[in-house]
Amino acid sequence: xxxxxxxxxxxxxxxxxxxxxxxxxxxxxxxxxxxxxxxxxxxxxxxxxxxxxxxxxxxxxxxxxxxxxxxxxxxxxxxxxxxxxxxxxxxxxxxxxxxx
Amino acid sequence: xxxxxxxxxxxxxxxxxxxxxxxxxxxxxxxxxxxxxxxxxxxxxxxxxxxxxxxxxxxxxxxxxxxxxxxxxxxxxxxxxxxxxxxxxxxxxxxxxxxxxxxxxxxxxxxxxxxxxxxxxxxxxxxxxxxxxxxxxxxxxxxxxxxxxxxxxxxx
Numbered sequence: 001x002x003x004x005x006x007x008x009x010x011x012x013x014x015x016x017x018x019x020x021x022x023x024x025x026x027x028x029x030x031x032x033x034x035x036x037x038x039x040x041x042x043x044x045x046x047x048x049x050x051x052x053x054x055x056x057x058x059x060x061x062x063x064x065x066x067x068x069x070x071x072x073x074x075x076x077x078x079x080x081x082x083x084x085x086x087x088x089x090x091x092x093x094x095x096x097x098x099x100x
Numbered sequence: 101x102x103x104x105x106x107x108x109x110x111x112x113x114x115x116x117x118x119x120x121x122x123x124x125x126x127x128x129x130x131x132x133x134x135x136x137x138x139x140x141x142x143x144x145x146x147x148x149x150x151x152x153x154x155x156x157x158x159x160x161x162x163x164x165x166x167x168x169x170x171x172x173x174x175x176x177x178x179x180x181x182x183x184x185x186x187x188x189x190x191x192x193x194x195x196x197x198x199x200x201x202x203x204x205x206x207x208x209x210x211x212x213x214x215x216x217x218x219x220x221x222x223x224x225x226x227x228x229x230x231x232x233x234x235x236x237x238x239x240x241x242x243x244x245x246x247x248x249x250x251x252x253x254x255x256x
Contacts, residue, residue, distance in 0.1 A: 013215060026223070043137040047211075056209040057218070060142040062200055064178045064221040074213035088139075 003095040007081050014075040014099050016047065018083055019068055026061040042085045045069060049081045049099075075099055142204055147196065147231075150203040154194055155233060155240050163187055163241025167232050173224060176249040182219040187236035190216035198244075199228035224249050 004019040020042065027039030045057040054073040075081075077099050084094030144153040151158045168182040183193060193216065194207040205222045216234065224230075224247060231244040 043139075052213070053211040054214050055211055055218075058137060058142070058207045058209075060202060060205050062197065062202065062205045062223040064223055068180075068219070068221050070182075070217075070219035071208075072215035072217055073211075074215070086137075088137075 003083060003085075003093055005081075005083055005095050005097050007097055007099045009075060009077045009079075009099050012074055012076070013072050014049070014079065014081075015070065015072050016081065016083070017068070017070045018095075019066060020045075020085060020093070021066055022085075022087065024061065024063055024065045024067060040087065040089060042067060042087045045083065045085045047071065047073075047081065047083050049073065049075055049079050138207075141207075143202055144204065145202055147198045147203045150196060151233075154196075154204050154207060155235075157240055160233065160240045160242040163234050163236065163243055165232050165234050165241065165243035167230060167243055167245040168219075169230055169245055169247050171246075172248045172250060174250055176224040176226070176251060178221050179224050179247060179249070180219070180221050181230060182217070183232040183234075184217035185234045185236070187216065187234055187241065189237045190234055191238075192235040193218060194233045195220075195222070196231040196233070197222065197224050197228050198231060199226050200224065226251075 002021045007014055007016045022042050023040055025037050025040040029037045031037055039061055041061045042059050046053065047055040055071045079099040081099055082094060082096045084092060086092040141153045144150045148158050164187050165185045169179060173179040183195060190210055192209055195205045196203045197205055206220065208218055210216060227248045229244045229246050231242055233240050233242045
Protein backbone atom coordinates (compact mmCIF):
# COMPACT_ATOMS: atom_id res chain seq x y z
CA UNK A 1 0.00 0.00 0.00
CA UNK A 2 1.14 3.47 -0.65
CA UNK A 3 -0.12 6.98 -1.25
CA UNK A 4 1.51 9.32 -3.73
CA UNK A 5 0.69 12.93 -2.97
CA UNK A 6 1.52 16.38 -4.30
CA UNK A 7 0.38 19.62 -2.70
CA UNK A 8 1.22 22.97 -4.24
CA UNK A 9 0.07 26.48 -3.31
CA UNK A 10 -0.75 29.22 -5.78
CA UNK A 11 -2.41 32.54 -4.92
CA UNK A 12 -3.39 31.24 -1.48
CA UNK A 13 -5.05 28.07 -2.77
CA UNK A 14 -3.45 24.69 -2.15
CA UNK A 15 -4.17 22.05 -4.80
CA UNK A 16 -3.73 18.47 -3.61
CA UNK A 17 -3.44 15.51 -5.97
CA UNK A 18 -3.27 12.06 -4.42
CA UNK A 19 -3.04 8.53 -5.84
CA UNK A 20 -3.81 5.70 -3.43
CA UNK A 21 -2.91 2.08 -4.06
CA UNK A 22 -6.03 0.01 -3.37
CA UNK A 23 -7.95 -2.77 -5.22
CA UNK A 24 -11.40 -1.17 -4.65
CA UNK A 25 -13.12 -4.53 -5.12
CA UNK A 26 -16.88 -4.14 -5.66
CA UNK A 27 -17.84 -7.59 -4.36
CA UNK A 28 -19.38 -8.56 -7.72
CA UNK A 29 -16.18 -9.59 -9.57
CA UNK A 30 -15.12 -13.25 -9.72
CA UNK A 31 -11.67 -14.77 -9.45
CA UNK A 32 -10.23 -17.27 -11.95
CA UNK A 33 -11.93 -20.14 -10.07
CA UNK A 34 -15.32 -18.46 -10.44
CA UNK A 35 -15.63 -17.44 -6.80
CA UNK A 36 -16.89 -13.98 -5.87
CA UNK A 37 -14.14 -11.66 -4.64
CA UNK A 38 -15.39 -10.03 -1.43
CA UNK A 39 -15.86 -6.26 -1.39
CA UNK A 40 -12.72 -4.42 -0.35
CA UNK A 41 -12.80 -0.67 -0.69
CA UNK A 42 -11.69 2.56 0.89
CA UNK A 43 -14.57 4.06 2.87
CA UNK A 44 -13.16 7.24 4.35
CA UNK A 45 -10.43 9.64 3.25
CA UNK A 46 -9.40 12.38 5.66
CA UNK A 47 -7.23 15.40 4.86
CA UNK A 48 -5.85 17.55 7.67
CA UNK A 49 -3.68 20.64 7.52
CA UNK A 50 -2.31 22.74 10.39
CA UNK A 51 -4.63 21.04 12.87
CA UNK A 52 -7.80 21.47 10.79
CA UNK A 53 -9.76 18.86 8.88
CA UNK A 54 -9.97 20.39 5.42
CA UNK A 55 -11.75 17.57 3.60
CA UNK A 56 -13.49 14.30 4.46
CA UNK A 57 -14.49 11.97 1.63
CA UNK A 58 -16.77 8.93 1.96
CA UNK A 59 -16.38 6.51 -0.93
CA UNK A 60 -18.44 3.68 -2.37
CA UNK A 61 -17.10 0.59 -4.21
CA UNK A 62 -17.67 2.58 -7.42
CA UNK A 63 -14.57 4.74 -6.99
CA UNK A 64 -12.02 3.32 -9.46
CA UNK A 65 -9.17 0.98 -8.50
CA UNK A 66 -6.08 2.84 -7.24
CA UNK A 67 -8.14 5.94 -6.48
CA UNK A 68 -7.25 9.44 -7.63
CA UNK A 69 -8.42 12.34 -5.51
CA UNK A 70 -7.92 16.04 -6.12
CA UNK A 71 -9.17 18.83 -3.88
CA UNK A 72 -8.26 22.38 -2.87
CA UNK A 73 -8.18 24.48 0.27
CA UNK A 74 -6.98 27.89 1.45
CA UNK A 75 -3.43 27.53 2.72
CA UNK A 76 0.20 28.48 2.37
CA UNK A 77 3.43 27.01 1.12
CA UNK A 78 5.11 25.29 4.08
CA UNK A 79 1.83 24.16 5.71
CA UNK A 80 1.74 20.53 6.84
CA UNK A 81 -0.75 18.16 5.24
CA UNK A 82 -1.76 14.67 6.27
CA UNK A 83 -3.91 12.40 4.10
CA UNK A 84 -5.22 9.11 5.49
CA UNK A 85 -7.72 6.46 4.48
CA UNK A 86 -9.49 3.55 6.12
CA UNK A 87 -11.24 0.70 4.30
CA UNK A 88 -14.07 -1.74 5.02
CA UNK A 89 -11.62 -4.31 6.40
CA UNK A 90 -10.26 -1.81 8.90
CA UNK A 91 -7.00 -1.42 7.02
CA UNK A 92 -5.55 2.07 6.72
CA UNK A 93 -2.72 4.09 5.28
CA UNK A 94 -1.55 7.67 5.62
CA UNK A 95 1.01 10.07 4.27
CA UNK A 96 2.33 13.39 5.49
CA UNK A 97 3.76 16.10 3.28
CA UNK A 98 4.52 19.80 3.21
CA UNK A 99 2.75 22.16 0.87
CA UNK A 100 5.15 23.34 -1.85
CA UNK B 101 -16.01 21.93 34.86
CA UNK B 102 -12.43 22.79 34.03
CA UNK B 103 -10.99 20.22 36.40
CA UNK B 104 -13.29 17.54 35.00
CA UNK B 105 -12.08 18.18 31.49
CA UNK B 106 -8.52 18.15 32.71
CA UNK B 107 -9.09 14.88 34.52
CA UNK B 108 -10.54 13.28 31.41
CA UNK B 109 -7.69 14.62 29.33
CA UNK B 110 -5.06 13.33 31.75
CA UNK B 111 -6.78 9.97 31.98
CA UNK B 112 -6.80 9.68 28.20
CA UNK B 113 -3.23 10.81 27.78
CA UNK B 114 -1.74 8.55 30.47
CA UNK B 115 -1.72 5.57 28.16
CA UNK B 116 -1.40 7.63 25.02
CA UNK B 117 1.87 9.34 25.91
CA UNK B 118 3.47 10.83 22.82
CA UNK B 119 0.39 10.00 20.77
CA UNK B 120 -1.63 12.33 22.99
CA UNK B 121 0.92 15.07 22.38
CA UNK B 122 0.71 14.52 18.64
CA UNK B 123 -3.09 14.68 18.73
CA UNK B 124 -2.92 17.88 20.74
CA UNK B 125 -0.59 19.39 18.18
CA UNK B 126 -2.97 18.48 15.38
CA UNK B 127 -0.58 16.02 13.79
CA UNK B 128 -2.84 13.00 14.15
CA UNK B 129 -6.53 12.48 13.63
CA UNK B 130 -8.31 11.24 16.73
CA UNK B 131 -10.44 8.52 15.17
CA UNK B 132 -13.31 9.43 17.49
CA UNK B 133 -13.74 12.65 15.54
CA UNK B 134 -14.39 10.66 12.37
CA UNK B 135 -18.08 10.15 11.79
CA UNK B 136 -18.94 6.52 11.13
CA UNK B 137 -18.99 5.51 7.48
CA UNK B 138 -22.67 5.48 6.41
CA UNK B 139 -22.57 2.02 4.78
CA UNK B 140 -26.35 1.68 4.41
CA UNK B 141 -26.50 4.96 2.49
CA UNK B 142 -23.92 3.75 0.00
CA UNK B 143 -25.69 0.40 -0.44
CA UNK B 144 -29.02 2.08 -1.22
CA UNK B 145 -30.24 0.94 -4.64
CA UNK B 146 -32.12 3.13 -7.11
CA UNK B 147 -31.40 6.79 -7.82
CA UNK B 148 -34.36 8.39 -6.01
CA UNK B 149 -33.88 6.25 -2.92
CA UNK B 150 -30.13 6.99 -2.92
CA UNK B 151 -30.83 10.74 -3.09
CA UNK B 152 -33.24 10.48 -0.18
CA UNK B 153 -30.82 8.37 1.88
CA UNK B 154 -27.74 10.49 1.20
CA UNK B 155 -29.23 13.99 1.13
CA UNK B 156 -32.59 13.68 2.86
CA UNK B 157 -34.36 15.12 -0.20
CA UNK B 158 -35.11 14.36 -3.84
CA UNK B 159 -36.41 17.82 -4.74
CA UNK B 160 -33.56 20.11 -5.77
CA UNK B 161 -33.15 23.20 -7.90
CA UNK B 162 -30.51 23.35 -10.58
CA UNK B 163 -27.36 24.94 -9.18
CA UNK B 164 -24.33 26.73 -10.59
CA UNK B 165 -22.35 23.48 -10.70
CA UNK B 166 -19.89 22.45 -13.37
CA UNK B 167 -19.28 18.77 -14.08
CA UNK B 168 -16.28 17.92 -16.22
CA UNK B 169 -16.42 14.37 -17.60
CA UNK B 170 -15.88 12.72 -20.98
CA UNK B 171 -18.87 12.62 -23.36
CA UNK B 172 -17.82 9.10 -24.27
CA UNK B 173 -15.90 7.03 -21.76
CA UNK B 174 -13.77 4.36 -23.40
CA UNK B 175 -13.52 2.37 -20.18
CA UNK B 176 -16.40 2.34 -17.71
CA UNK B 177 -14.03 1.16 -15.00
CA UNK B 178 -12.17 4.49 -15.00
CA UNK B 179 -14.20 7.62 -15.76
CA UNK B 180 -12.56 10.89 -14.66
CA UNK B 181 -15.01 13.37 -13.14
CA UNK B 182 -14.38 16.88 -11.79
CA UNK B 183 -17.07 18.85 -9.95
CA UNK B 184 -16.72 22.53 -9.12
CA UNK B 185 -19.13 25.26 -8.12
CA UNK B 186 -19.16 29.01 -7.65
CA UNK B 187 -21.97 28.72 -5.08
CA UNK B 188 -21.43 30.23 -1.63
CA UNK B 189 -21.12 28.61 1.80
CA UNK B 190 -20.77 25.05 0.51
CA UNK B 191 -20.63 22.46 3.30
CA UNK B 192 -21.12 19.16 1.44
CA UNK B 193 -20.98 17.72 -2.07
CA UNK B 194 -21.99 14.32 -3.48
CA UNK B 195 -21.76 12.49 -6.79
CA UNK B 196 -24.29 10.01 -8.18
CA UNK B 197 -24.41 7.76 -11.25
CA UNK B 198 -28.11 7.33 -11.98
CA UNK B 199 -27.85 3.91 -13.69
CA UNK B 200 -25.35 2.32 -11.27
CA UNK B 201 -26.80 -0.38 -8.98
CA UNK B 202 -25.81 1.72 -5.97
CA UNK B 203 -25.91 5.24 -7.42
CA UNK B 204 -24.05 7.18 -4.69
CA UNK B 205 -20.35 7.07 -5.61
CA UNK B 206 -19.02 9.47 -3.02
CA UNK B 207 -19.85 12.20 -0.56
CA UNK B 208 -17.58 15.02 0.57
CA UNK B 209 -17.63 17.05 3.79
CA UNK B 210 -15.85 20.36 3.31
CA UNK B 211 -13.76 21.53 6.25
CA UNK B 212 -12.14 24.83 7.16
CA UNK B 213 -11.06 26.75 4.06
CA UNK B 214 -11.98 23.99 1.61
CA UNK B 215 -12.63 25.11 -1.97
CA UNK B 216 -15.91 23.60 -3.27
CA UNK B 217 -14.40 21.26 -5.85
CA UNK B 218 -13.18 17.70 -6.14
CA UNK B 219 -11.92 15.39 -8.85
CA UNK B 220 -11.81 11.60 -8.82
CA UNK B 221 -12.29 8.60 -11.09
CA UNK B 222 -15.45 6.52 -10.94
CA UNK B 223 -16.85 3.22 -12.23
CA UNK B 224 -19.89 3.29 -14.52
CA UNK B 225 -21.71 0.09 -15.39
CA UNK B 226 -23.38 1.61 -18.46
CA UNK B 227 -24.18 4.94 -20.12
CA UNK B 228 -25.82 7.19 -17.55
CA UNK B 229 -26.47 10.67 -16.31
CA UNK B 230 -23.89 11.69 -13.72
CA UNK B 231 -25.45 13.94 -11.08
CA UNK B 232 -23.45 16.27 -8.83
CA UNK B 233 -25.14 17.77 -5.78
CA UNK B 234 -23.95 20.70 -3.68
CA UNK B 235 -25.20 21.84 -0.28
CA UNK B 236 -25.06 25.65 -0.35
CA UNK B 237 -26.36 27.77 2.55
CA UNK B 238 -28.06 24.68 3.94
CA UNK B 239 -29.94 23.60 0.78
CA UNK B 240 -29.04 20.99 -1.83
CA UNK B 241 -28.69 21.89 -5.52
CA UNK B 242 -27.90 19.64 -8.47
CA UNK B 243 -26.52 19.48 -11.98
CA UNK B 244 -26.28 16.55 -14.34
CA UNK B 245 -24.33 15.46 -17.37
CA UNK B 246 -24.66 12.45 -19.63
CA UNK B 247 -21.69 10.13 -20.06
CA UNK B 248 -21.83 7.41 -22.72
CA UNK B 249 -19.89 4.29 -21.81
CA UNK B 250 -18.47 2.13 -24.59
CA UNK B 251 -17.73 -1.24 -23.02
CA UNK B 252 -14.62 -2.54 -24.73
CA UNK B 253 -15.04 0.24 -27.28
CA UNK B 254 -12.27 2.14 -29.01
CA UNK B 255 -13.51 5.55 -27.94
CA UNK B 256 -14.86 6.45 -31.38
